[in-house]
Amino acid sequence: MKISKKLYKKPFALFAGFVFLFSAPAFSYGSEITDGVKKTIDAMIEVLRAEEWKKEDKKAERRELLKEIIAKKFSYYEMSRRALAKHWKDRTPEEKKEFIETFGKLLESSYAKKIESFTDEKIHYGEEKVRKNVALVKTIIEKNSDDPILVNYKLVRTENDWMIYDFVVEGVSLIKNYRAQFNRIIHQSSFQELIIKMKKKVDNLSDKKF
Amino acid sequence: MKKKYPFLVFFIAVVFILAFAKTGFSEYPWPPESSKSTKPAKAEEIKPDISIELTLKAPPPLSDFEDEFEDFQGIEGGEDVEYSDPIEPFNRFMWKINEYFYDYAMEPVARGYIKITPEGFRKIVVNFFRNISSPIFLVSSILQGDKEKVDRTIGRFVINTTIGIGGLFDPASNRYNLKKINEDIDQALGYHKIPNGPFLMLPILGPITLRGVVAKIPQIFLGPEFIFGIGIIPAIAARGVETVNEFSFRLDAKEDLDSFAIDPYTSVKDFYFQHQKTLIKE
Numbered sequence: 274m275k276i277s278k279k280l281y282k283k284p285f286a287l288f289a290g291f292v293f294l295f296s297a298p299a300f301s302y303g304s305e306i307t308d309g310v311k312k313t314i315d316a317m318i319e320v321l322r323a324e325e326w327k328k329e330d331k332k333a334e335r336r337e338l339l340k341e342i343i344a345k346k347f348s349y350y351e352m353s354r355r356a357l358a359k360h361w362k363d364r365t366p367e368e369k370k371e372f373i374e375t376f377g378k379l380l381e382s383s384y385a386k387k388i389e390s391f392t393d394e395k396i397h398y399g400e401e402k403v404r405k406n407v408a409l410v411k412t413i414i415e416k417n418s419d420d421p422i423l424v425n426y427k428l429v430r431t432e433n434d435w436m437i438y439d440f441v442v443e444g445v446s447l448i449k450n451y452r453a454q455f456n457r458i459i460h461q462s463s464f465q466e467l468i469i470k471m472k473k474k475v476d477n478l479s480d481k482k483f
Numbered sequence: 484m485k486k487k488y489p490f491l492v493f494f495i496a497v498v499f500i501l502a503f504a505k506t507g508f509s510e511y512p513w514p515p516e517s518s519k520s521t522k523p524a525k526a527e528e529i530k531p532d533i534s535i536e537l538t539l540k541a542p543p544p545l546s547d548f549e550d551e552f553e554d555f556q557g558i559e560g561g562e563d564v565e566y567s568d569p570i571e572p573f574n575r576f577m578w579k580i581n582e583y584f585y586d587y588a589m590e591p592v593a594r595g596y597i598k599i600t601p602e603g604f605r606k607i608v609v610n611f612f613r614n615i616s617s618p619i620f621l622v623s624s625i626l627q628g629d630k631e632k633v634d635r636t637i638g639r640f641v642i643n644t645t646i647g648i649g650g651l652f653d654p655a656s657n658r659y660n661l662k663k664i665n666e667d668i669d670q671a672l673g674y675h676k677i678p679n680g681p682f683l684m685l686p687i688l689g690p691i692t693l694r695g696v697v698a699k700i701p702q703i704f705l706g707p708e709f710i711f712g713i714g715i716i717p718a719i720a721a722r723g724v725e726t727v728n729e730f731s732f733r734l735d736a737k738e739d740l741d742s743f744a745i746d747p748y749t750s751v752k753d754f755y756f757q758h759q760k761t762l763i764k765e
Contacts, residue, residue, distance in 0.1 A: 383743045390735065420663065444761025445754055453753035454746040470745050478742065 306408045306435045307401050310426050313346040313437075314396060317388050339388060340381040347384070348436035349377035351429050355438060356451045360459050368464065375471045376451075382478045383447075384440075393417070406430040566756050567681045574684035578748045584687060585737065593731045607651045608728045613663070614643050614650025618705040623666035627674045635661050665762060669698035673763040682752055690755040 317339055320326055326335040353373045354361050364372065399411040407429050414422045427439040439448040458467045568574060597605075617640040624632035639655040646654045655661040672694055673679070680693030703709060708718040744750035 379743065383739075386742070387739070443758070444764075445757045449757060450750055450753045451745075454744065454749045457746055457749045467745070474743070474745055 304401075306403065306428060307398050307410050309346070309435050310410045310412075310428070310437070311398055313342060314388075316342050318391060321389065321391055336385055336389070339385040343381050343384055344377070346434075346437055347377075347380060348429060348431060348438050349373050349380065351431075351436065351438035352376065352380060352448055355448045356455055358452055358456070360455070360464065364464065368468075371468060375468060375475060378475045379471060379478070380447075382475070408435060566752060567679065568752065569681050570683075574682065575748050577684040577686055578751070580686055581684065581689060582747075589727070589730055590734065590737070593727055593734060596727055597731050597734075605728055605731055608724065609732075610643070610647070610653045611650050612725045612728075613653075614640065614647070615707045618710070619668065619702055620664045620666045622701075622705055623668055623671040624664070626668070626671035627666075632664060632666065636664055636666075639664065665765075667698065668702050669695045670759070670763050672698055673759065679756070679759075682755075684748075690751055 353376050394414050394416045397413045402409045410426045412424045425441040426437050428435040429438050620636045639661050642655040643650045683691050
């Protein structure tokens with residue numbers, strides 16, 4: 274009798290433990306990714322709406338703060354790999370490092386500028402899809418009576434976090450667009466020429482006041 | 484108590500699951516779909532047996548889910564998508580001409596237009612021209628066999644022409660939740676997998692493909708100029724107003740292109756094709 278009771282308890286306990294252990298992460302897994310994107314965007318909007326950062330003499334500092342927030346959630350390594358695509362494997366480690374740094378600066382300025390134009394937009398976080406180690410978070414940006422804008426974020430799972438590797442605005446992928454440009458420049462000239470052009474663009478952006 | 488122990492643990496587990504389910508989904512407007520997918524992609528599941536291969540139907544097209552991640556296949560070794568651009572030197576020359584035209588003609592006119600016209604008026608102009616393009620939306624939707632869009636086009640046209648006072652306003656979107664439609668004959672041809680043909684950069688008109696040029700021909704007969712017998716000069720003037728009005732909403736996009744593109748011509752070309760693909764998919 275005692276033996277049969279022990280045998281009876283174990284499967285139930287194991288089953289309950291299994292359900293307990295694996296169900297919670299499965300239900301919270303999806304929202305964790307969207308939460309991460311939301312926190313980053315909310316942090317940027319908070320900076321934009323804070324009165325202290327609206328002053329003219331604070332704009333440069335505000336831009337740097339936005340770039341810091343962006344750098345924590347954007348994986349410049351993953352973006353660089355995808356933007357160079359078939360040209361990536363031919364690069365030396367030094368070239369890759371230089372490219373990631375330069376491309377990262379370009380992306381930071383690009384995204385920071387777009388987010389700086391936000392005023393009273395409402396962002397709705399919608400559908401989320403996950404496939405192995407990549408995820409897609411869909412958002413809709415609504416502003417007054419303008420047509421809503423669809424912005425999708427593509428993320429990849431890294432060691433520490435889910436990091437953004439692309440964003441797609443109204444069906445147009447930023448990384449695909451850059452990939453087309455980089456491929457063309459490398460074919461026509463060289464990788465070194467591409468780096469020179471990118472650095473020139475980054476310098477122009479630093480000089481330009483937004 | 485000892486006898487009830489397993490049931491108690493099971494009961495707590497079920498309550499925990501239900502509590503997490505509610506917390507996880509309640510915060511967002513659209514409840515997320517199934518979070519972590521443990522199923523392999525459809526393409527990986529298809530392993531046809533040779534003996535029954537001939538009886539299998541063609542594999543289904545990529546779902547939206549897979550299509551959105553197709554670029555993942557292009558990392559470090561995949562083939563880039565190449566768009567046909569056999570007359571690229573000429574197109575680039577036209578692009579430069581257009582840049583001068585936009586920077587020294589269109590942009591100053593658009594900025595002046597913005598200064599003298601309130602945003603509400605400019606939206607009325609957009610609504611009006613969108614409404615009179617309904618025959619084009621309708622024919623394109625019919626050619627694609629999209630019954631929902633056909634119904635929506637007719638519904639939008641009737642509501643906006645009547646309640647919307649000749650299409651100046653858009654109660655179809657704002658009050659009746661009938662989403663805007665953006666269709667043309669070029670998209671219908673793309674839907675039926677007719678190739679784009681070579682890319683063209685037209686003077687003033689901007690990027691298009693050979694398929695797009697061909698598609699414009701039947702559209703002439705669906706436009707209000709032909710339907711209402713409007714003369715050429717008034718028609719050109721009206722289209723001029725429409726173009727300036729539309730450009731006034733895109734000044735930011737032009738600025739972004741100038742600021743962030745390393746090769747603006749290639750950027751515009753790629754944007755055009757990606758955008759077309761999205762419109763056709765919709």
